[in-house]
Amino acid sequence: MTSHTISRRTFLAFSATLPFAWRARAASSIPVGLELYSVRKELQRDPQATVRAVAKMGYQCVEFYAPYFQWSEDETKQMRKLLDDLGIRCFSTHNDSSSMNAENIARARDKNLILGCKYVFADEQLEKSGLHAGYHNHEPEFTQADGGRPIEVLAKNTKPSIMLQLDVGTCLKAGSDPVAWIRGNPGRIRSLHCKDWSPDPAKGYSVLFGEGKADWKAILVAAETVGGAEYYLIEQEGSRFSELETAERCLEAFRSIHPR
Numbered sequence: 001m002t003s004h005t006i007s008r009r010t011f012l013a014f015s016a017t018l019p020f021a022w023r024a025r026a027a028s029s030i031p032v033g034l035e036l037y038s039v040r041k042e043l044q045r046d047p048q049a050t051v052r053a054v055a056k057m058g059y060q061c062v063e064f065y066a067p068y069f070q071w072s073e074d075e076t077k078q079m080r081k082l083l084d085d086l087g088i089r090c091f092s093t094h095n096d097s098s099s100m101n102a103e104n105i106a107r108a109r110d111k112n113l114i115l116g117c118k119y120v121f122a123d124e125q126l127e128k129s130g131l132h133a134g135y136h137n138h139e140p141e142f143t144q145a146d147g148g149r150p151i152e153v154l155a156k157n158t159k160p161s162i163m164l165q166l167d168v169g170t171c172l173k174a175g176s177d178p179v180a181w182i183r184g185n186p187g188r189i190r191s192l193h194c195k196d197w198s199p200d201p202a203k204g205y206s207v208l209f210g211e212g213k214a215d216w217k218a219i220l221v222a223a224e225t226v227g228g229a230e231y232y233l234i235e236q237e238g239s240r241f242s243e244l245e246t247a248e249r250c251l252e253a254f255r256s257i258h259p260r
Contacts, residue, residue, distance in 0.1 A: 030224065032254055033061030033091065035193055035235035039243040043067070048082055050244075055086040057248045058255075063233050065094040069104075069111065076114045083115075090115045091231055092165075092191065094136060097121070134163040136193070142174035142181075149176070155185055164188045166227075167235070169195035169205055172213050179215070182222040189227030192219075194254065195235040205237040209250040216257050 034054050036043050042050040044067070054062060062083070071079070083090055093115065099108045100121040109129055121133050135158075141151040155164060166189050171178045182189045196212030197205055203212075210216060223229035234254060239246045 029260065030229055030231055031060035031089075032194075032232045032234065032251065032258075033063060033088075034059045034247055034251075035063045035065065035094070035233045037065045037094070038234065038236040038247055038250075040065075042243050047079065051079070051082060051088075052086065053244055054247060055088050057251055059088065059234075059247075059251060061089040061091050061231055061233075063092045063094065064090060064115070066096055066099070068093055069095065069099050069108065071111070073110070073114070076111050080114055080116070090117075092134070092233070093117060095121070132161055132163075133158075134165055134190075136165040137167050137170060139170045139174045142171050142176040151181075155188070160188060162188075163190045165191050165193065166223075167193040167195060168214055168219060169193070169197040169212070169235075172197045173204075179218050179222045182219070182227040186226045187228040189223055190230045191233060192223055192227075192229060193233050193235040194250075195237070206239050208236070208239055208241075208246065208253060209234060210253040210257060216254075220258055 036050070036054075039050055039054065042053070051062060068076075068079075080090075093112060095108060098104065105125065109126055109131060112131065113129065118130065118132055126132070135154060137151055141154065142149055151164075164185060166178060166181065168178050171181065194209060194216070195205065196207050196209050196214045196216075198207045198212040220229075220232075223232075232254070234247070234250045236243075236246050236250055241249060
């Protein structure tokens with residue numbers, strides 16, 4: 001996802017039916033999915049065909065982002081049926097703050113429940129529906145300000161049940177160490193956006209998974225031994241290849257580093 005200011009924080013929602021057994025599985029069986037912002041043009045053109053293509057590549061889950069909020073109830077149910085038919089899951093959706101205001105929060109709740117979600121902004125309001133809060137960082141949260149980083153304030157002042165989804169690429173660009181962050185927040189990094197980043201200004205986020213600065217082996221070990229990772233999400237903001245080819249190449253690279 002592109003970087004946002006703190007006033008436009010991105011919130012997310014997670015599956016309500018995440019099997020406990022997944023937490024006890026061998027690390028190599030942690031599912032890997034795709035943040036569908038990576039294929040945003042294809043998704044806009046034909047959502048169902050795009051999800052089918054992603055599943056065919058071997059992705060085990062997907063994460064929808066803001067446009068899903070405009071789906072009708074029937075469209076949401078049709079997407080859930082497709083996911084079930086394909087045998088993949090939607091463990092999370094990304095939502096900006098406008099989806100979680102007083103006017104829209106009931107709609108967000110209902111859509112996320114249809115998709116099988118668990119974590120959403122406004123934790124106490126939605127807890128009775130089986131929903132909880134999660135937070136996804138961008139660069140500003142890891143940028144030093146007034147002697148500290150906003151992400152540290154967030155972590156210290158929220159309940160352990162609130163998941164801190166780590167965007168690796170933006171953490172790196174802000175000059176922070178993703179491994180240190182994971183190790184400093186045990187059990188709270190329950191999913192990660194596996195997005196790489198290059199310090200070369202001509203490349204930035206356009207590098208494929210494994211082509212940038214991220215030490216993926218160390219990151220994945222920390223995520224699984226300390227962070228409490230339940231699933232991974234590859235994310236790409238754009239590359240030298242088409243969206244779908246980019247998604248496929250990134251999955252192949254991820255599997256070469258982290259084979260099942």
